[in-house]
Amino acid sequence: xxxxxxxxxxxxxxxxxxxxxxxxxxxxxxxxxxxxxxxxxxxxxxxxxxxxxxxxxxxxxxxxxxxxxxxxxxxxxxxxxxxxxxxxxxxxxxxxxxxxxxxxxxxxxxxxxxxxxxxxxxxxxxxxxxxxxxxxxxxxxxxxxxxxxxxxxxxxxxxxxxxxxxxxxxxxxxxxxxxxxxxxxxxxxxxxxxxxxxxxxxxxxxxxxxxxx
Numbered sequence: 001x002x003x004x005x006x007x008x009x010x011x012x013x014x015x016x017x018x019x020x021x022x023x024x025x026x027x028x029x030x031x032x033x034x035x036x037x038x039x040x041x042x043x044x045x046x047x048x049x050x051x052x053x054x055x056x057x058x059x060x061x062x063x064x065x066x067x068x069x070x071x072x073x074x075x076x077x078x079x080x081x082x083x084x085x086x087x088x089x090x091x092x093x094x095x096x097x098x099x100x101x102x103x104x105x106x107x108x109x110x111x112x113x114x115x116x117x118x119x120x121x122x123x124x125x126x127x128x129x130x131x132x133x134x135x136x137x138x139x140x141x142x143x144x145x146x147x148x149x150x151x152x153x154x155x156x157x158x159x160x161x162x163x164x165x166x167x168x169x170x171x172x173x174x175x176x177x178x179x180x181x182x183x184x185x186x187x188x189x190x191x192x193x194x195x196x197x198x199x200x201x202x203x204x205x206x207x208x209x210x211x212x213x
Contacts, residue, residue, distance in 0.1 A: 002167045002171070002191075003167070004164070004166075004177065004191060004192070005189065007161075010188070015049055015051070017162055018160075019159055021158070023185075024046055027180070027185060030179070032167050032171040034168045044163060044165040044166075045078075045163065045165065046075075046162075048070065048155070048160060048161050049070055049071075050069050050071075051068055052066075052067055052123075053066060055108065057106070057108060065107075067142070069119065071145075071150070072145055072146075073148050076145075080135070080164065083133055085099065085132070088130050091131065098119075099131035100129055100132055102135075103137075103141040104141065104144060112129060113130070113132060117144070120151075120154030121155050133145070164192075177189045177190065177191075
């Protein structure tokens with residue numbers, strides 16, 4: 001509940017949110033964002049979200065599934081504290097590399113350590129898998145992570161999909177959310193539990209519809 005996910009106004013998920021750089025900079029007005037004890041940097045992570053299709057291992061690569069690719073910086077590992085590298089190493093900031101969530105590595109082909117995955121606009125840039133991470137069994141374990149500027153360049157994207165940030169202990173999250181939605185910042189925010197509950201509800205509605213057709 002002390003971690004907020006910030007989206008574009010009107011967006012229902014990271015996948016349909018686009019935050020221009022100028023609007024992202026408005027978040028600097030917030031004084032309630034926690035800071036890293038060692039560097040004093042704000043615990044704030046701008047992120048890019050896109051999707052690629054990968055073959056499923058469950059049916060020997062007969063069908064494909066949409067898989068999230070998340071562009072992040074080092075700040076993401078401080079904000080998303082449940083994300084931990086369990087094999088290999090983190091991606092480089094200088095080379096096209098990715099790390100893969102544990103669930104993704106078990107569900108999809110072509111994302112094992114040492115594999116090269118074609119990503120980017122038109123799938124024309126090879127990213128080498130250099131690490132495997134866990135997220136306490138959470139939804140991020142089904143994702144692929146890479147260096148934000150590299151993925152922005154490969155997918156020809158200049159905006160962020162979302163911003164995750166941690167609040168200082170004792171701060172009233174509801175008050176910060178109201179300020180983010182106000183005239184000075186003009187974005188939308190919710191706590192992380194609220195966000196994922198909303199996403200689960202949308203998925204359940206979709207599953208109910210497909211089962212009744």
